[in-house]
Amino acid sequence: MLPPDPGPLAFLFNWLSGTSWASAIAEGALLFPWIETVHVLCLTLVFGTIAVVDLRLLGWQSTHRPVRVLERELVPVTWAAFAGAALTGFLLFASSAGKYAANPMFQAKMLLLALAGVNMAVFNFGIGRSVGRWGDDIRPPLAARVAGGLSLILWTAIIVVARWIGFSS
Amino acid sequence: MSVVLDQLYASPLSTSIRDAGFIIPAVQSVHILSIGLLFGGALICDLKVLGVWGVPEPLALVYRRFQPWMMAALGALLLSGLVNAIGEPVRVFGNRIFWLKMALLLVACGLTALLGRAMRQNQAPISQISRVMALLSILLWVAIIICGRWIAYVAP
Numbered sequence: 001m002l003p004p005d006p007g008p009l010a011f012l013f014n015w016l017s018g019t020s021w022a023s024a025i026a027e028g029a030l031l032f033p034w035i036e037t038v039h040v041l042c043l044t045l046v047f048g049t050i051a052v053v054d055l056r057l058l059g060w061q062s063t064h065r066p067v068r069v070l071e072r073e074l075v076p077v078t079w080a081a082f083a084g085a086a087l088t089g090f091l092l093f094a095s096s097a098g099k100y101a102a103n104p105m106f107q108a109k110m111l112l113l114a115l116a117g118v119n120m121a122v123f124n125f126g127i128g129r130s131v132g133r134w135g136d137d138i139r140p141p142l143a144a145r146v147a148g149g150l151s152l153i154l155w156t157a158i159i160v161v162a163r164w165i166g167f168s169s
Numbered sequence: 170m171s172v173v174l175d176q177l178y179a180s181p182l183s184t185s186i187r188d189a190g191f192i193i194p195a196v197q198s199v200h201i202l203s204i205g206l207l208f209g210g211a212l213i214c215d216l217k218v219l220g221v222w223g224v225p226e227p228l229a230l231v232y233r234r235f236q237p238w239m240m241a242a243l244g245a246l247l248l249s250g251l252v253n254a255i256g257e258p259v260r261v262f263g264n265r266i267f268w269l270k271m272a273l274l275l276v277a278c279g280l281t282a283l284l285g286r287a288m289r290q291n292q293a294p295i296s297q298i299s300r301v302m303a304l305l306s307i308l309l310w311v312a313i314i315i316c317g318r319w320i321a322y323v324a325p
Binding site for chain 1: 190193194195197198201202204205206207208209210212213222223224226230234238311314315317318319321322
């Protein structure tokens with residue numbers, strides 16, 4: 001009997017971890033820890049900056065500052081840090097693509113990241129469009145508070161399950 | 170030193186932290202979330218002092234906004250780090266990168282306190298010394314985070 005078909009994704013992951021640069025990350029003593037260090041630096045900045053915006057949307061912090069000012073200051077930093085985290089995260093993933101893809105904590109992390117993206121899109125195309133009207137309010141409208149609260153919960157959960165990847169197989 | 174660490178490792182408290190498999194990853198998660206808040210706050214304060222980023226505002230306001238969160242995050246960092254260290258005393262207390270991290274942390278805390286005083290007094294323009302301290306503060310927090318990750322990779 002033939003083994004079950006591993007499917008196109010498994011084929012892709014296999015190819016990915018077989019590339020010369022992915023093998024170099026997996027096998028070298030220094031590359032993986034340094035890429036991981038940059039990943040940690042980037043994700044602390046993602047969380048540290050988006051949390052300030054989320055807490056403002058909740059009406060809990062920075063309430064005397066307009067939401068738009070906070071977004072203009074912080075969101076570019078969040079995006080830059082996220083780009084760094086995504087790039088380094090991809091490199092780490094590639095080093096053992098199949099192993100990570102099969103890890104339930106890694107799968108949960110990808111799902112939560114997608115949800116954080118959906119939450120952000122819903123905010124940007126929904127209540128976020130009228131930020132000019134409510135952005136000075138100490139207590140933003142319910143939809144904005146929900147978006148801020150969800151974002152805070154999702155990013156916290158992302159970091160928690162991410163830390164668990166290394167402890168589960 | 171190593172005898173003491175071995176004894177601590179064998180102690181009921183340390184053993185039960187390790188045996189309950191979820192405690193170490195849980196406190197490490199708290200540790201990462203807290204350093205995110207602390208580093209985020211410190212970076213925003215430092216960049217505002219340097220005057221190179223963001224919408225200008227009185228530094229006393231920036232300080233007042235972030236100081237309570239940074240203090241709370243520092244408390245959570247020390248507590249979660251302590252639980253982690255009791256669970257794995259040899260890997261933490263026996264590690265030279267850990268002690269380098271603690272030395273850098275001490276300097277960073279002193280610097281943050283000094284900078285906080287300057288921000289509270291809110292003199293404009295901010296002194297050249299404060300700017301140098303702000304730049305140093307960013308470098309220190311980055312170095313502390315690097316050390317934190319490398320404790321796991323440098324053998325005790």
